[in-house]
Amino acid sequence: GENVEQHPSTLSVQEGDSAVIKCTYSDSASNYFPWYKQELGKGPQLIIDIRSNVGEKKDQRIAVTLNKTAKHFSLHITETQPEDSAVYFCAASIWNKLVFGAGTILRVKS
Amino acid sequence: EADIYQTPRYLVIGTGKKITLECSQTMGHDKMYWYQQDPGMELHLIHYSYGVNSTEKGDLSSESTVSRIRTEHFPLTLESARPSHTSQYLCASTPRTSGNNEQFFGPGTRLTVL
Numbered sequence: 001g002e003n004v005e006q007h008p009s010t011l012s013v014q015e016g017d018s019a020v021i022k023c024t025y026s027d028s029a030s031n032y033f034p035w036y037k038q039e040l041g042k043g044p045q046l047i048i049d050i051r052s053n054v055g056e057k058k059d060q061r062i063a064v065t066l067n068k069t070a071k072h073f074s075l076h077i078t079e080t081q082p083e084d085s086a087v088y089f090c091a092a093s094i095w096n097k098l099v100f101g102a103g104t105i106l107r108v109k110s
Numbered sequence: 111e112a113d114i115y116q117t118p119r120y121l122v123i124g125t126g127k128k129i130t131l132e133c134s135q136t137m138g139h140d141k142m143y144w145y146q147q148d149p150g151m152e153l154h155l156i157h158y159s160y161g162v163n164s165t166e167k168g169d170l171s172s173e174s175t176v177s178r179i180r181t182e183h184f185p186l187t188l189e190s191a192r193p194s195h196t197s198q199y200l201c202a203s204t205p206r207t208s209g210n211n212e213q214f215f216g217p218g219t220r221l222t223v224l
Contacts, residue, residue, distance in 0.1 A: 001169070031210075034211075036215075042218070043116075045215070089151075093211040102151065103151035
């Protein structure tokens with residue numbers, strides 16, 4: 001079955017710097033890759049996603065890139081702010097199910 | 111943004127009790143899911159449903175059961191709770207019109223079994 005690996009497990013950045021989280025997947029049949037942000041005491045919230053026929057997608061300060069050949073995709077957050085501090089999950093969709101990465105704790109220091 | 115609700119938000123219960131975690135959504139979504147989130151943060155799919163009267167087991171074995179009698183409602187039941195069931199339980203749903211598999215999550219139920 002599909003396996004998603006996510007790195008790093010924790011990431012600390014200074015306010016205003018960029019943050020990058022990387023994921024790899026194993027099954028080339030996966031065709032949809034969402035990213036979720038989970039704040040303390042809340043459920044995960046979809047922040048950006050990308051389909052397998054697109055290489056890059058941007059929404060204000062966040063962007064996602066996808067390399068189908070290498071089977072990896074990344075989340076980029078620019079000009080980080082304290083409110084970006086949260087747990088971030090990547091996921092890959094296959095056969096109507098999502099397989100999640102293990103999560104990255106992002107801390108933005110002000 | 112989907113409206114998806116979970117109750118209770120927090121539950122502390124003794125071993126052996128039967129419990130039902132409620133999940134409902136008001137968007138008419140066909141697909142619904144239950145995840146278990148362990149303290150290490152990973153999300154594990156334990157049940158899913160593609161519509162009324164459809165239920166399937168997920169990737170992680172679970173002693174819980176689910177039912178889908180109405181589109182908007184997807185409750186999860188533990189017949190006899192044990193300390194190993196202590197976890198965060200997250201419910202999610204996907205619109206029928208979604209060509210992808212974008213899932214919208216509820217706020218979760220944090221279950222503690224003593």
